[in-house]
Amino acid sequence: xxxxSVPDPVPSxxxxxxxLRKAFQGWGTDEKAVIAVLAHRDAAQRKQIxxxxxxxxxxxxxxxxxxxxxxxxxxxxxxxIFDPVEREAIMANVALKSKNVDYIVIIxxxxxxxxxxxxxxxxxxxxxxxxxxxxxxxxxxxxxxxxLLFALVSTYRYNGEEINANLAQSEAKILHETITKGVFNxxxxxxxxxxxxxxxxxxxxxRYKDEYGSSITKALTSETPNDFALALRTAIRSISxxxxxxxxxxxxxxxxxxxDEDALTRVIVTxxxxxxxxxxxxFQKRANVALEHAIxxxxxGDYKNFLLALVGN
Amino acid sequence: xxxxSVPDPVPSxxxxxxxLRKAFQGWGTDEKAVIAVLAHRDAAQRKQIxxxxxxxxxxxxxxxxxxxxxxxxxxxxxxxIFDPVEREAIMANVALKSKNVDYIVIIxxxxxxxxxxxxxxxxxxxxxxxxxxxxxxxxxxxxxxxxLLFALVSTYRYNGEEINANLAQSEAKILHETITKGVFNxxxxxxxxxxxxxxxxxxxxxRYKDEYGSSITKALTSETPNDFALALRTAIRSISxxxxxxxxxxxxxxxxxxxDEDALTRVIVTxxxxxxxxxxxxFQKRANVALEHAIxxxxxGDYKNFLLALVGN
Numbered sequence: 310x311x312x313x314s315v316p317d318p319v320p321s322x323x324x325x326x327x328x329l330r331k332a333f334q335g336w337g338t339d340e341k342a343v344i345a346v347l348a349h350r351d352a353a354q355r356k357q358i359x360x361x362x363x364x365x366x367x368x369x370x371x372x373x374x375x376x377x378x379x380x381x382x383x384x385x386x387x388x389x390i391f392d393p394v395e396r397e398a399i400m401a402n403v404a405l406k407s408k409n410v411d412y413i414v415i416i417x418x419x420x421x422x423x424x425x426x427x428x429x430x431x432x433x434x435x436x437x438x439x440x441x442x443x444x445x446x447x448x449x450x451x452x453x454x455x456x457l458l459f460a461l462v463s464t465y466r467y468n469g470e471e472i473n474a475n476l477a478q479s480e481a482k483i484l485h486e487t488i489t490k491g492v493f494n495x496x497x498x499x500x501x502x503x504x505x506x507x508x509x510x511x512x513x514x515x516r517y518k519d520e521y522g523s524s525i526t527k528a529l530t531s532e533t534p535n536d537f538a539l540a541l542r543t544a545i546r547s548i549s550x551x552x553x554x555x556x557x558x559x560x561x562x563x564x565x566x567x568x569d570e571d572a573l574t575r576v577i578v579t580x581x582x583x584x585x586x587x588x589x590x591x592f593q594k595r596a597n598v599a600l601e602h603a604i605x606x607x608x609x610g611d612y613k614n615f616l617l618a619l620v621g622n
Numbered sequence: 623x624x625x626x627s628v629p630d631p632v633p634s635x636x637x638x639x640x641x642l643r644k645a646f647q648g649w650g651t652d653e654k655a656v657i658a659v660l661a662h663r664d665a666a667q668r669k670q671i672x673x674x675x676x677x678x679x680x681x682x683x684x685x686x687x688x689x690x691x692x693x694x695x696x697x698x699x700x701x702x703i704f705d706p707v708e709r710e711a712i713m714a715n716v717a718l719k720s721k722n723v724d725y726i727v728i729i730x731x732x733x734x735x736x737x738x739x740x741x742x743x744x745x746x747x748x749x750x751x752x753x754x755x756x757x758x759x760x761x762x763x764x765x766x767x768x769x770l771l772f773a774l775v776s777t778y779r780y781n782g783e784e785i786n787a788n789l790a791q792s793e794a795k796i797l798h799e800t801i802t803k804g805v806f807n808x809x810x811x812x813x814x815x816x817x818x819x820x821x822x823x824x825x826x827x828x829r830y831k832d833e834y835g836s837s838i839t840k841a842l843t844s845e846t847p848n849d850f851a852l853a854l855r856t857a858i859r860s861i862s863x864x865x866x867x868x869x870x871x872x873x874x875x876x877x878x879x880x881x882d883e884d885a886l887t888r889v890i891v892t893x894x895x896x897x898x899x900x901x902x903x904x905f906q907k908r909a910n911v912a913l914e915h916a917i918x919x920x921x922x923g924d925y926k927n928f929l930l931a932l933v934g935n
Contacts, residue, residue, distance in 0.1 A: 428741075428778065431778050432778075435781075435782070439782055440780055440819075441777065441778060441779055441780040443776075443777040443778065443817045444777075444779075444818055444819075447813045448813070448817075455813075459817075460772070460776070463776035463777050464754065464756040464757075465741065465744050465756065465778070466754055466756075466757075467748045467752065467754040468748075469748070469752055471752050500760045500761070503760070504756045504757035504760045504761075504772075505757055506753075506754070506757075
């Protein structure tokens, strides 16, 4: 369930465009007015507002926002304004072009989306960048990271519910042997995580826990504490239970000495229209504090006001 | 251009179903009547006939054909009766399940189809087998073959015409160095062939020829005569020029001591509704004999009559 709240009745796109234009004019920007409009419109409505704004003022709304706003607030609005598919195509591209490839973002996009949602992101990526996401991943990464990211992103997974219990058993065994016996055969782990259906993977992870007494993510934490193991854990957790995974990302983003604004923004912006309500509940159970409260203590200013508006405060 | 000829006006599906039923009845099958109907109907018409047959006689037409026909003729009809997408899903599955994985068939399907056609084949594969093609490839193959087949099949290639000339130059250089300097870095070759757009790959192959004086496929033949080099050549040639590639497959299927019926059937059945007319012309130029004539000398009986009907004799 979403946390986004949209007023009823919702103003027309033209009225909203006019409000934004007014907020931009004069000395300084009226950020509160920007938040009051944009943080309370869904993806389709935001698109209509951008079209109405462009038509009426002959100016690109997104470019204008970039010049009006700044810092974390600007980055959050720039993520939010796009519809989910376009946004994730942009996020993937930014992640690939950063100095150290931000593989967590790529793994999330590949793992949390359904096969058809991921396909839509790949199509949007191609339309925008004139390349495939796959070729950009393959040419910006190397070794095991390349193999893992490439498999996760390129496979068009089977999305059915049928599972094969024997296969779950045999592949749980392969995973256990390769993780705990120090062999750590990346090729087999990547093959299994990168190609099996999500239902099949859940069966395999459950079997792993039943058979070996602890979860595969725990085994990865204790046996092989390195970046690649972290990437594998991210894939496993975001495939197994995206909402629980995102609640944990939020906790890490806030728990740290120093906030991880990128992660905080990413989860709130990408989930506000989808399932942030449930993620908030999980967060509160684990952190013993409401997400709004934790955010309110952690960040400030327009950035805080914007995120709190999306969180449904 | 297709070689398939359909009578005008075409009989109704019910009439065709009745003709087939009559051909099955009595002692022995009237194969000529089966050919007269099925070899002269397009994919949509064949589907209608199968539906009409099932409805009228409460019997599956394909199963009945399997029990009525035999040998190479049966196999050819069994391939032909399906529409192209379904057929290629079945071919990929048969190729993966054969004792030695028939990787040539997988490479062809992945390379000759457009990205969206390949996606349609992958969807048909999932609907039929409740698995993804990717996971079946990954679990039936190993090593370099796995990496190559997986990349070719899983990538949703960019299908635009834009190319990057600098990239063509740098990747032609990578290909040249890895092929001719004995390093033969499979990872880089697989990355390039498996992820770049077809337009980009053509530019890279052309650049290779301009820069190094001979084609990349020639280099692969002379430097590294093994199965993996053959797989790479198959990918390169079926991406670069499918029609020329298929003409060559036909020549090899017939030239050999002993006919390669699987390859002969495959090319004729899969291309008869598409571009077999052009493939025939290329074949004739290279082999100095008409395809019909070559087939007529090579095979016999109903199998011959069926293929010749598809070739447009």
